[in-house]
Amino acid sequence: MKLVKHIANLGYGSRKQVQGMFREGRITDAEGEVLYADDKVEHAVIRIDGEPLDPPPGLTLMLHKPAGYTCSTKDIGRLIYDLLPDRFRDRDPVLSSVGRLDRDTSGLLLMTDDGQLLHRIVSPRSKLDKVYEAHLAEDLRGDEAARFASGELLLESDDKPLLPAELEVLGPRHARLTLHEGRYHQVRRMFAAVGNHVQTLHRCKVGGLELGDLGEGRWRQLDAGDLATLFGETD
Template identity: 75%
Template sequence: MKLVKHLANLGYGSRKEVAWMFREGRVTDAAGEVLYADDPLEHDNVRVDGEPLDPPQGLVLVLNKPAGCTCSSKDRGRVVYDLLPPRFRLRDPALSTVGRLDRDTTGLLLLTDDGMLLHRIVSPKAKLPKVYEATLAHDLRGDEAALFASGTLLLESENTPLLPAQMEVPGPRQARLTLHEGRYHQVRRMFAATGNHVEALHRPRVGGLDLGDLAEGQWRALDAADLDRLFSTETA
């Protein structure tokens, strides 16, 4: 692949814009020597305005999603892509969220431009556990954990019971759920089925990966060790 196309695919601009960057001498090697559009592609040796290139295709990010933004690139309001470098929206292949968290749910969100990896993470066969911490409007009744673990709970407008889910009770209006599937607004609908309402919802973990010290609104790229942790609980 030509160096100019590689930079365009990473979102640094259109091919015309990237070609202009070369003419301005903004693309160099690690030693500061100016590169040209037809130079050999050595990703790790390329610099734009003195900075290393973003990771190549196969990028996987973890984001600590705040409340008030959606997992969409087209929503008119605040979106998760606003928390990333603007050029990330222009990458080809596109950077997509791995599943979704609704506008008011916070916590661990994955994004990737690797379609096969995305499918592996969301595939029902993998059954990667997803942990949610819910704050409820009313005290728990006491039978919710048994109901959620039974594998018999049927959500409104659905014909297939939920897979068994585990629940811990840190407090009378606090619940920590571990799910092995990802249906639409699942946690909120589960508690609605018991006559309760979720006031706040946070996801701290997917698979074996947690947020660590990642502050709200911050992100980082995952490395091979992170991906190993992510899939350490995979059952497929």
């Protein structure tokens, strides 16, 4: 791929704008030598204004999504892309969230521009559990764990019972819930079905990958080791 197209696809500007960067001498190699549009060099050595290029296509990252942000590129209000470098929303292929966390839910959100990887993560065949912590409006009654584990709980407007899910009580109004499927607003609807209301909801784990100490609103790129951990492929 030509350098102009490659750099434009990373969101640095239109092809015309990137051509202008070449003319202005803003695009160099790691030693500061000016590059030209027809040069053939590796991604890793290219610099724009002295800074390395953003990660190449195949980017996968984890984001600690705060509550109040929407998983969208176009909705009104605060968007997850506001937490990333501005260029990331203009990348081609597009950088998409892997599934969604609703606006009021915080925690671990995966994003990738790799379509095959995205489909693998969301596929039920990958069997990637999702772990949430919920703070509730009312005290737990004591029968919730059995009902969630029964495989018989039917949510309003659904025609198929939920798969069994595991509930761990962390406090009178605090619980950890492990899901083996992903339905619309599933955790909130599950607690509503047993007469409670979720006040705050936080996703702390997907598959084998945990949010860890990644600060709220922060992100980091995932490497092959992280993806192996996600899919449980580590020794």
